[in-house]
Amino acid sequence: xxxxxxxxxxxxxxxxxxxxxxxxxxxxxxxxxxxxxxxxxxxxxxxxxxxxxxxxxxxxxxxxxxxxxxxxxxxxxxxxxxxxxxxxxxxxxxxxxxxxxxxxxxxxxxxxxxxxxxxxxxxxxxxxxxxxxxxxxxxxxxxxxxxxxxxxxxxxxxxxxxxxxxxxxxxxxxxxxxxxxxxxxxxxxxxxxxxxxxxxxxxxxxxxxxxxxxxxxxxxxxxxxxxxxxxxxxxxxxxxxxxxxxxxxxxxxxxxxxxxxxxxxxxxxxxxxxxxxxxxxxxxxxxxxx
Numbered sequence: 243x244x245x246x247x248x249x250x251x252x253x254x255x256x257x258x259x260x261x262x263x264x265x266x267x268x269x270x271x272x273x274x275x276x277x278x279x280x281x282x283x284x285x286x287x288x289x290x291x292x293x294x295x296x297x298x299x300x301x302x303x304x305x306x307x308x309x310x311x312x313x314x315x316x317x318x319x320x321x322x323x324x325x326x327x328x329x330x331x332x333x334x335x336x337x338x339x340x341x342x343x344x345x346x347x348x349x350x351x352x353x354x355x356x357x358x359x360x361x362x363x364x365x366x367x368x369x370x371x372x373x374x375x376x377x378x379x380x381x382x383x384x385x386x387x388x389x390x391x392x393x394x395x396x397x398x399x400x401x402x403x404x405x406x407x408x409x410x411x412x413x414x415x416x417x418x419x420x421x422x423x424x425x426x427x428x429x430x431x432x433x434x435x436x437x438x439x440x441x442x443x444x445x446x447x448x449x450x451x452x453x454x455x456x457x458x459x460x461x462x463x464x465x466x467x468x469x470x471x472x473x474x475x476x477x478x479x480x481x482x483x484x485x486x487x488x489x490x491x492x493x494x495x496x497x498x499x500x501x502x503x504x505x506x507x508x509x510x511x512x513x514x515x516x517x518x519x520x521x522x523x524x525x526x527x528x529x530x531x532x
Contacts, residue, residue, distance in 0.1 A: 248312045248334035250319060296320075300369050301353065302429045303360040305331050310434030311365055312336075317437070318368040323350055328362020355427055369424050373442045375450055378413035379457035385412040386528045387459060387482040391447060391496045393517055394487065396422035400431025401518035402485075407435035409525035415450060415482075418443045451499040454482050463492050463500035464524060466514055472524055475504035476531045483524050488517050 295301035299320055302311050309332050311317050321341045322329075329336065336342065350360045378387070388411050393399055399414075399422050406414055421443065422428055429436045444450040451461055460477050463484040468475075484500055486492030497503065506523055508515060515523070 248309075248332065248336055249315060250312050250337055250340055295366050298368070299366050300424050300426070300429075301364060301366050302426050303350075303354045303358060303364045304426075304430045304433075305361045305363055306434040307426070307429035307432070307436065308363040308365045309333055310437040311367055311429070314370075314437040316371055320366045320368070322366075323353060323364040325350070325362035328360075331362070358426065358430065370436075370441070373413075373440050375415065375442050375444060375453055376457075378440045378442060379454065379459070380412060381458050381480050382412065383479050383481075384529075385410055386480070386525060387412055387454060388414045388521060388525070389447070389451065389454070389461075389482055389484040390414060390416045390421065390517075391484060391486045391492045392417070392420040392490070393485065394420060394422060396425055396427040397431045398488075398516070398518045400428040400433075400436070402521045403428070403432035403435040403439050403441070405518070405522040405525050406439045407432075408522075409529045411439060411525060413440040413442055415442045415444065415447070415454075417447050418445055448495050448499045451482070451484070451496070455499075455501070460502070461500045463497055463503045464506065464520055465491060465497070465503045466505050468503035468505040470502065470504050471507045472504040472527050473507075473531075475502045476527065478531075481528050483521070483528065485517055485521055485524075488514070 302308055305328070308322070312319065312332070313334070319340075321343065322336070323343050323345045325345060325347060329342070347360075347362065350362065350364050353364045354360045386409070388402060388406050390399065390402065393402070393416070403414060424436070424441075455461060457480075459480040459482040461482045461484060462472070462475055464472070464486075484492060484496065486496070506515065506520060
C-alpha cells in the first residue's frame with residue numbers, strides 16, 4: 243500500500259499531490275527532483291560540522307527528529323536536504339511541492355554538528371512557538387512537570403525530553419539563560435520528543451516555581467544529601483520534579499522554592515548519577531507511585 247502523506251507545514255503550503263520513487267532505481271534512472279549539493283554545502287552559512295542554521299532558523303537531523311518535526315503542525319519548515327534513502331525511511335510521503343535538495347551523505351555531514359549521525363536527513367525550520375507556563379499547568383496528577391536548573395548540556399536536555407515523553411510529563415521548564423537553545427543536538431538526543439513535550443522558558447526560575455505551587459504542584463528537588471528517598475517524599479497529586487546541574491546541583495534559591503528535597507537510593511559506591519538518568523528514574527517513580 244502507498245504511504246500516507248506527511249502532515250507537513252511549510253513555507254510552500256500543503257499539497258494533495260505526492261511524489262514517489264523506486265528504492266531500487268539506479269542513480270542514473272532516478273528522476274532528478276533537485277540538484278545535488280556536492281561541495282557547495284561546505285560553503286553554506288555555518289560551515290563544515292557546525293550544525294548552525296540560517297538566521298532565525300533551527301537545523302535538525304536524524305530520522306526520528308526530522309520525521310517528528312515534519313509531523314508537527316506547529317513547525318514551519320523551510321527546506322529539507324536529504325538522500326533518497328533518507329526520504330524513503332520516513333513514515334509518510336512529502337507533498338510534491340515541498341522544498342527538497344537531494345544530497346550525498348558526505349554533503350549532509352557538512353550541514354550538521356561534527357560527527358553527528360544525520361541518517362540522510364537534514365531539515366531547516368523555524369523555532370517552535372513560545373509557550374507560557376500557565377498553558378501547561380493543567381493539574382493532571384498523573385502528569386509531572388520537570389524543572390531543570392542550569393542544566394546546560396544539550397545531550398542531557400534531549401535525553402530528559404525523551405524520558406518526559408515516555409512517562410507523559412506535561413512539560414519541561416528551564417530558564418531562558420543557562421539552558422541550551424533549541425538545536426539539532428537537543429532534537430537528536432530527544433529522538434522526536436522535542437516536538438511532543440512542551441518546553442517552557444522563563445526569565446526567573448524561582449518566581450516560576452511560585453506559580454507552579456499556586457497551580458497545586460508539590461515541588462520536589464532531587465538532592466543527594468536529602469534525608470528522605472524520592473519514594474518516601476512522593477505525595478498524591480501533581481508533582482514538579484526539580485533537577486540541578488551535575489556537580490553544582492540546584493542553586494540555593496531554587497532549593498528554597500521546593501516543598502521537599504529527596505534523594506534516589508543509589509549505592510554508596512557511586513556518588514551520583516548523570517542528570518538525565520536521574521530524571522528518568524524520578525519520572526518512573528512518579529508514574530508507578532502507589
